[in-house]
Amino acid sequence: MPKSARIETALHFDPLAARLFLETNRKLENAVHLYEAVGFTPVPEEKLQASPYARSDLAMELFLV
Template identity: 45%
Template sequence: MNPSTLTVTSMTTVEEAEAFRTLNEEWISHFFTIEESDRMTLDDPFGAIVDPGGDVLIVRDGVEIVGCVALVRSSDDVFELSKMALTPAVRGKGLGRQLIKAAIERARGLGAGTLFLGSSTKLPNAVHLYETTGFQHMSPEQVPLAPYARANVFMRMAL
């Protein structure tokens, strides 16, 4: 992974939507079970995320897609940081932090005042990453959308 060849752009093509699905299916099925809400989002990310005012960011190392993250609009100024995934080969190299920072900036550009997320204690590296990028823990009752069955860690960030 060469930092000078990394680019982060909004998802615009069918190829990128397919990579979004593949990257997420890999980690979700490894640790959990793919839920119906995952299937709806992964099968049609343009309809489920982009068209209602969100975005999916795609990370490339040169021409290879190596990561993604979704910003799902929950209300006018509240977005969910969702479906963040990196290929196994680039994990642990700081790319997740870069991706979160890019997602925060993009969320601000979309008018977000708050970002929230659901994660899991089965993903301690992810939870730690969210904590060190400024997300703060909150109770499940404070989550704007129905959480995934796998989610037992809930966090938010005021932008």
């Protein structure tokens, strides 16, 4: 599935969404590269909240509007 189709699928669930948010681990270099390739950017440290995921050390977001 092309990357744009994946984002379209996510928007199908909430067409009013202003952004997509994800948490991952920096060790997953291929995944991080894929997220950056479709436009995700790291969330600044000052905007982060505590994560329930112990292995997560990177939060990324993609603004849709």
